[in-house]
Amino acid sequence: xxxxxAKETYFADEALFDTRTQRVWLFVLxxxxxxxxFVASQYWLYLACLVAINVIAATGLNILTGYTGLVxxxxxxFMGVGAYTVAVLERRWGTPFLLNLLAxxxxxMVVGMVFGVPSLRVKGLYLAIATIAAxxxxxxxxxxxxxxxxxxxxxxxxxxxxxxxxxxxxxRSYWLIVPIAALMxxxxxxxxxxxxxxxxxxIRDRDISAEVLGIPLLRYKLLSFGIASFxxxxxxxxxxYFFRSVTPESFPLIMSIFFLACIIVGGMGTTxxxxxxxxxxxxxxxxxxxxxxxLPNAEAMAVHLAPVRTMVFGALIVGFxxxxxxxxxxxxxxxxxxxxxxxxxx
Amino acid sequence: MIDWLLFxxxxxxxxxxxxLYALAGLxxxxxxxxxxxxxxxxxxxxxxxxxxFFAAATDLGWPIGLAIVAALVASGxxxxxxxxxxxxxxxxxxxxxxxxxTVGLSSILVGLVELVWGADQLRLPEFMPxxxxxxxxxxxxxxxxxxxxxxxxxxxxxxxxxxxxxGGVALRATASDRAAAxxxxxxxPRVFSLTWVLAAAVAAVAGIVVGSISSxxxxxxxxxxxxxxxxxxGGLDSVLGALVGGLLVGLVEAWTGTYLGGEYKxxxxxxxxxxxxxxxxxxxxxxxxxxxL
Numbered sequence: 001x002x003x004x005x006a007k008e009t010y011f012a013d014e015a016l017f018d019t020r021t022q023r024v025w026l027f028v029l030x031x032x033x034x035x036x037x038f039v040a041s042q043y044w045l046y047l048a049c050l051v052a053i054n055v056i057a058a059t060g061l062n063i064l065t066g067y068t069g070l071v072x073x074x075x076x077x078f079m080g081v082g083a084y085t086v087a088v089l090e091r092r093w094g095t096p097f098l099l100n101l102l103a104x105x106x107x108x109m110v111v112g113m114v115f116g117v118p119s120l121r122v123k124g125l126y127l128a129i130a131t132i133a134a135x136x137x138x139x140x141x142x143x144x145x146x147x148x149x150x151x152x153x154x155x156x157x158x159x160x161x162x163x164x165x166x167x168x169x170x171x172r173s174y175w176l177i178v179p180i181a182a183l184m185x186x187x188x189x190x191x192x193x194x195x196x197x198x199x200x201x202x203i204r205d206r207d208i209s210a211e212v213l214g215i216p217l218l219r220y221k222l223l224s225f226g227i228a229s230f231x232x233x234x235x236x237x238x239x240x241y242f243f244r245s246v247t248p249e250s251f252p253l254i255m256s257i258f259f260l261a262c263i264i265v266g267g268m269g270t271t272x273x274x275x276x277x278x279x280x281x282x283x284x285x286x287x288x289x290x291x292x293x294x295l296p297n298a299e300a301m302a303v304h305l306a307p308v309r310t311m312v313f314g315a316l317i318v319g320f321x322x323x324x325x326x327x328x329x330x331x332x333x334x335x336x337x338x339x340x341x342x343x344x345x346x
Numbered sequence: 347m348i349d350w351l352l353f354x355x356x357x358x359x360x361x362x363x364x365x366l367y368a369l370a371g372l373x374x375x376x377x378x379x380x381x382x383x384x385x386x387x388x389x390x391x392x393x394x395x396x397x398x399f400f401a402a403a404t405d406l407g408w409p410i411g412l413a414i415v416a417a418l419v420a421s422g423x424x425x426x427x428x429x430x431x432x433x434x435x436x437x438x439x440x441x442x443x444x445x446x447x448t449v450g451l452s453s454i455l456v457g458l459v460e461l462v463w464g465a466d467q468l469r470l471p472e473f474m475p476x477x478x479x480x481x482x483x484x485x486x487x488x489x490x491x492x493x494x495x496x497x498x499x500x501x502x503x504x505x506x507x508x509x510x511x512x513g514g515v516a517l518r519a520t521a522s523d524r525a526a527a528x529x530x531x532x533x534x535p536r537v538f539s540l541t542w543v544l545a546a547a548v549a550a551v552a553g554i555v556v557g558s559i560s561s562x563x564x565x566x567x568x569x570x571x572x573x574x575x576x577x578x579x580g581g582l583d584s585v586l587g588a589l590v591g592g593l594l595v596g597l598v599e600a601w602t603g604t605y606l607g608g609e610y611k612x613x614x615x616x617x618x619x620x621x622x623x624x625x626x627x628x629x630x631x632x633x634x635x636x637x638x639l
Contacts, residue, residue, distance in 0.1 A: 071442050118620065122623050122627040126578070128442075129578055133616035133617075133623075136571075136612050137617065140609070143609070144609065257449055261450075264446055303464075307461040309457070310453050310460065311454050315450070317453070321436070321446055321447050322435050325439075
């Protein structure tokens with residue numbers, strides 16, 4: 001709670017961005033995002049798009065895991081469902097990309113809800129393992145339903161088409177991906193100001209009490225799976241448009257673990273956490289690559305890059321869980337709190 | 347007409363593979379029973395054991411027997427280290443956080459192995475007899491046969507250890523009621539360490555056998571996913587469940603691998619998992635936990 005923000009109405013209290021400072025910074029951030037593609041190199045644009053896609057998927061997973069308390073290791077597989085849906089629609093019928101993305105999200109949502117059914121009988125870790133099963137079963141379908149998915153060779157995807165303009169470069173994809181990501185993050189943040197979102201949080205904190213309070217567990221758990229998978233599906237659709245090819249190997253189990261790592265590192269149950277976590281975890285491997293380039297005998301050390309990345313990935317998960325369980329979002333909050341009264345109190 | 351001899355051979359091979367699943371499942375159940383940790387890194391613990399054996403036998407050139415002992419000791423130490431550094435600080439945290447720790451651990455172990463030994467496949471030295479074994483008319487690959495024997499012997503000795511050894515009794519006491527175990531003067535934290543050491547050593551044996559049947563590579567941890575299915579099917583906290591589940595999953599994998607094709611193996615295993623979760627979420631022999639408020 002900060003000083004000087006007395007609220008006089010409930011409306012003001014419930015507002016998503018409650019202080020003027022926050023709104024100003026948000027505006028600055030939006031402006032920076034809008035200027036970014038004009039100054040950044042192609043490599044940085046590529047990274048920005050990748051981060052934005054991962055932010056969407058991580059936000060979805062955070063709704064399921066961070067807010068509803070259902071651990072899922074199937075997020076990447078549901079992303080695959082969205083990607084394949086978009087690829088098939090775009091190739092066969094060439095429907096508008098917004099429709100494709102929505103369809104990708106919707107199909108992923110249905111599939112996610114089907115695999116969410118075990119969540120009614122099993123909880124916690126059992127559920128996590130059930131979703132591993134989902135990810136293997138979906139991988140099998142991607143690889144063997146050749147008529148639709150193109151088998152192990154996968155599908156190539158034509159670029160998205162906006163009013164006759166093919167979104168085929170990083171610069172153009174940026175304008176597709178980043179606004180959608182922003183919109184979806186905003187949607188997630190708003191979700192927790194509604195009955196549905198509060199029901200999710202109640203289920204996470206104690207599902208039996210939630211049921212006593214009149215929250216139908218069946219419906220809300222499935223809904224949470226559905227929303228998370230919808231986010232995954234849209235992210236997968238954007239992924240398909242961005243990389244322009246989809247194969248069964250594009251969405252391995254390790255990618256689901258990656259998203260889980262994103263929300264752990266970022267902070268479970270905070271919207272900011274999904275953003276920070278996804279950005280951080282996407283950029284760390286690139287940072288490592290950069291750091292390896294600076295080493296004295298860079299060429300000889302290059303073979304060690306992949307294992308070091310794997311180790312750092314694991315170490316980040318473990319380190320954050322042990323030392324900062326609330327993640328980057330908490331560190332961010334702490335930093336902000338420090339500057340509230342700075343320099344009058346340190 | 348079904349070829350019964352082929353069916354028998356496939357089934358025997360399945361049981362042989364299942365023995366290894368049972369062994370790895372035992373390592374998993376040990377940890378779960380005593381510390382309530384769902385260890386997703388079980389496959390990687392197998393892997394690290396096999397690599398220790400490789401290091402001792404090939405890199406250092408020690409005789410096989412000594413190398414096996416060295417691998418077991420090194421794995422046990424690693425297990426203890428993991429418990430002390432990663433699991434102990436998480437005592438009392440939510441099971442999901444601890445689970446995620448083991449997920450991170452598996453990445454660390456894979457990276458470590460790749461860093462030291464490289465990502466390529468390696469071959470373990472041959473140490474098992476190579477003449478095929480005949481059971482009735484059916485022929486069984488020697489490695490699978492002897493692997494099964496090793497697994498069976500080890501499982502039996504662990505069970506005996508549990509039954510009669512003081513440490514085993516302490517472990518069972520801790521598993522059934524932690525607070526009561528404390529009250530009886532059992533050093534519970536030491537039991538935790540002991541369990542991890544023991545489980546890591548058991549996993550190392552399984553890893554050495556699995557590694558010598560196929561080959562050694564950092565992706566060996568995928569074996570751990572099948573082990574996860576084994577323990578879910580059998581019930582997370584049931585030793586008997588791990589044994590039965592292991593044999594069952596081994597059989598299912600062998601049958602689908604032969605009659606449907608290799609790509610159906612994982613599908614069959616995980617479909618089995620989903621079915622069990624839907625029908626009997628606590629597994630065949632697991633304790634049905636009643637939630638009290």
